[in-house]
Amino acid sequence: MDIAVFSAKPYDREYLNAANAGHHHRLQYFDVPLDIETVSLAANHGAVCIFVNDCADAGVLQALVHGGTKLVALRCTGFNNVDLKAAQDLGIKVVRVVNYSPNAVAEHAVALLMAINRKIQRAYNRTRDFNFSLDGLMGFDLNGKVVAVIGTGKIGRVFTKIMLGFGCSVIGYDKFPSAEFEALGARYARPKEIGESADIISLHCPLTPETYHIIDASTLARAKRGALLINTSRGALIDTEAVIDALKSGQLGGLAIDVYEQEADLFFRDLSGTIITDDVLQRLVTFPNVIVTGHQAFLTREAVTTICETTLQSVTEFETGKPLSNEISAS
Known part of the structure; x- marks a missing residue:
């Protein structure tokens, strides 16, 4: 599956690439955060992978749908930056990493x-x-x-x-x-x-x-x-x-x-x-x-490994039509 990875740092690239060896998704990395100014970069990607400070409000989600995105994969636990009601209304699935470390x-x-x-x-x-x-x-x-x-x-x-x-x-x-x-x-x-x-x-x-x-x-x-x-x-x-x-x-x-x-x-x-x-x-x-400190509490080898593996596993579940183990919704 084509995945647009936003707010991608060097450690994201390293650990996502390693985790992707067992999934074979096509990852395209963007250093910039996802917001209304950058959402066009996600065009023709079936999934976007975002982090804690990326914006997935109603306007961004609407633009994602127009570009063909059907899945938002959070590589974190918190989801306060996603409008779950808007995602539900637009038919976009949202997954997160429930437990990493x-x-x-x-x-x-x-x-x-x-x-x-x-x-x-x-x-x-x-x-x-x-x-x-x-x-x-x-x-x-x-x-x-x-x-x-x-x-x-x-x-x-x-x-x-x-x-x-x-x-x-x-x-x-x-x-x-x-x-x-x-x-x-x-x-x-x-x-x-x-x-x-x-x-x-x-x-x-x-x-x-x-x-x-x-x-x-x-x-x-x-x-x-x-x-x-x-x-x-x-x-x-x-x-x-x-x-x-x-x-x-x-x-x-x-x-x-x-x-x-x-x-x-x-x-x-x-x-x-x-x-x-x-x-x-x-x-x-x-x-x-x-x-x-600059939001580094999650930053251990063990945690980042689990985050990347769980995120890509969720994308694979979506791509193959399996139940989404880590789905979140407004209801």
Whole structure:
């Protein structure tokens, strides 16, 4: 099948080519993201393969149909960038990667937590200048601290296991409680209790209308003063302006994010030689107690291998008329 792969990076090409050895699809790679300006590139391709910041809204989907596309294959788990109702109305099938490596994302969240707590980035920058002063590098023991996990799906549960291994107490919140989460030795708590008692808050929930800006000014005002906030899920879970205010006042003790609300025009590219006009991000990175990584939590060999193999398997299922194992729809 002819597949137009958008937002294709070198690792996408390498791992998709390797996975395609068993499928023999015809892959055409485009560095640019899918949007209304680039959708014409997909003409005469039966499928498009897209990533987290590609746009598949109603207008783009309509254009895809006119070009002959019948399948949208997301090489990720989240699908907030796809208008599923429009896809359904247009007869376009949508598939995603339901499970690639919860360990990859959870472990990155832990890495961010350790780095922001123990001031690793500041220490690294100092020692490169042969400054071995320890002033300002004080952290705290994780043992005995309360960690709140917002979203207790596969990734949230792996993160929970790691935190329990550090000797933390873990409380959680999820619209759909999981017996597996409680079986680990964690417990669910009311949102008010989470704010009052959590030393660390880690976000692992999907972005939906209900979770949009789940961390806002009111949430932060109720939080335990000095708490650390970790986000490896979706940028728009956080109201970034409110977080900046909380950092300035000291209400929030530190922030470590792998995602950003306005990342679509920034992440996955080298902008080191350009002027960044996003004033919010510019302000955010000036804080010494903030770490930003560029949506790399998924980026392990194991995870990318599974992502590519699952994506191409879904295309093969569609091409051969088999049931779509990883289909998502509006209903």
